[in-house]
Amino acid sequence: MSEMRALISCTGKITRAELAKLPTPPATATHIPIRHAAVIETMVETVSHRHIGVVGEEFAVSKDEMEMFGVLDLETSFERCRFAIGIRNANNKRFRLACTCEVRRGQRRRRLHRQGQCRRNRHMGL
Secondary structure (H helix, E strand, C coil): CHHHHHHHHHHCCECHHHHHCCCCCCCCCCCCCCCHHHHHHHHHHHHHCCCCCEEEEEEEECCCCCEEEEEEEECCCCCCCEEEEEEEEECCCCCCCEEEEEEEECCEEEECCCHHHHHHCHHHCC
């Protein structure tokens, strides 16, 4: 595990395989931690059911390995347009498991967080 800590502190990013090796704390009566790798695997499986592929991914964890942040770049059939999903997970109860969707058009990025924007883009399948 010391190799993993050295990698995280030097580059800040880890691969999905390295993410899978991270330990998950034991469950308690009030909290059931979710493996960081399981969150990513479930998200990839879910988008693949919609025939959307992952073309890029980046992950980082906190120094204590309890918090994970990730981005999945998704393949779409739209020209000059790409979706990305941001994901976060904390096994120390600091914040909830959450994700957000973003549209990338060329160099511009736009979050789909306002209801009106999400409604207009419903035909995109997300």
